[in-house]
Amino acid sequence: MSIEVKFWGVRGSIACPSPDHVVYGGNTSCLEMRVAGKVLIFDAGTGIRNLGKDLIRRKVTEATIFLTHTHWDHINGFPFFVPAYNPKAAFHVMAGHLTDQGGVERVFSAQMANPTFPVPLSAMQSKLTFEDFTVGDDLHPGEGIVIRTAPLRHPNGATAFRVEHGGQAVCYVTDTEHEPGKPDEIILDFIRDADLVIYDSTYTDEEFPQKIGWGHSTWQEGIRLCRVANAKRLALFHHDPDHNDTAMSAIEQQAKSTWSGAFAARDEMVVVIE
Ligand SMILES: [Zn+2]
Numbered sequence: 402m403s404i405e406v407k408f409w410g411v412r413g414s415i416a417c418p419s420p421d422h423v424v425y426g427g428n429t430s431c432l433e434m435r436v437a438g439k440v441l442i443f444d445a446g447t448g449i450r451n452l453g454k455d456l457i458r459r460k461v462t463e464a465t466i467f468l469t470h471t472h473w474d475h476i477n478g479f480p481f482f483v484p485a486y487n488p489k490a491a492f493h494v495m496a497g498h499l500t501d502q503g504g505v506e507r508v509f510s511a512q513m514a515n516p517t518f519p520v521p522l523s524a525m526q527s528k529l530t531f532e533d534f535t536v537g538d539d540l541h542p543g544e545g546i547v548i549r550t551a552p553l554r555h556p557n558g559a560t561a562f563r564v565e566h567g568g569q570a571v572c573y574v575t576d577t578e579h580e581p582g583k584p585d586e587i588i589l590d591f592i593r594d595a596d597l598v599i600y601d602s603t604y605t606d607e608e609f610p611q612k613i614g615w616g617h618s619t620w621q622e623g624i625r626l627c628r629v630a631n632a633k634r635l636a637l638f639h640h641d642p643d644h645n646d647t648a649m650s651a652i653e654q655q656a657k658s659t660w661s662g663a664f665a666a667r668d669e670m671v672v673v674i675e
């Protein structure tokens with residue numbers, strides 16, 4: 402039994418392809434988990450384009466897409482997710498922050514509306530289904546898989562996911578802002594004993610005072626939470642586009658020397674929990 406995690410986009414805010422962003426990558430948030438024969442996709446930032454090409458290569462025509470929230474950096478890749486145009490494919494899109502705001506389907510069709518995109522959502526010929534759940538609900542995407550959900554502190558709301566299968570747990574916790582000196586009790590509880598925590602590490606503690614209210618956290622807070630909650634590994638995630646490869650490698654070294662379980666996620670990195 403294993404949970405295989407592949408990072409397809411690790412940036413926050415906006416895609417940042419450039420010669421200075423080659424090592425860690427420039428795509429916005431998207432990751433894939435392969436669990437018990439199921440493909441679970443988390444967020445649909447620009448990274449989902451390459452994931453789509455990979456799914457076609459692997460002949461995968463079914464998956465569930467879980468959205469932390471619907472800010473651009475988490476949904477903008479979806480119109481370029483080619484498998485969604487295949488009439489033989491089926492995708493189920495789920496979000497937990499829009500139950501009182503018209504639901505997730507409305508946001509996906511608005512993003513592809515005239516005149517900001519050439520074809521409407523209905524041009525996607527796969528069987529596309531949308532579901533709004535209430536944050537806090539447990540989700541059951543397949544035999545023996547439980548996904549727990551929790552609210553995050555982010556403008557317009559966001560949802561954290563904890564994927565559990567066969568005694569293993571991977572938590573996806575982005576985008577969220579912490580209060581310095583006051584660990585988020587909901588997150589601490591949520592990530593307890595997890596094998597891997599993927600955490601909003603947009604900023605450093607040094608940068609954070611200038612970014613209060615922006616809805617993001619720091620890699621140092623990620624380490625503090627993981628230590629207290631007895632999590633095994635921490636993936637720094639949702640990197641600031643202003644952190645080029647030089648900055649990212651300095652951050653990663655510092656993080657690793659602070660806590661050996663930490664590493665920085667990169668586009669196309671694979672982590673297998675077994
Ligand atoms: Zn984001």
Ligand SMILES: [Zn+2]
Nearest residue numbers: 470472555576
């Ligand atoms: Zn956001």
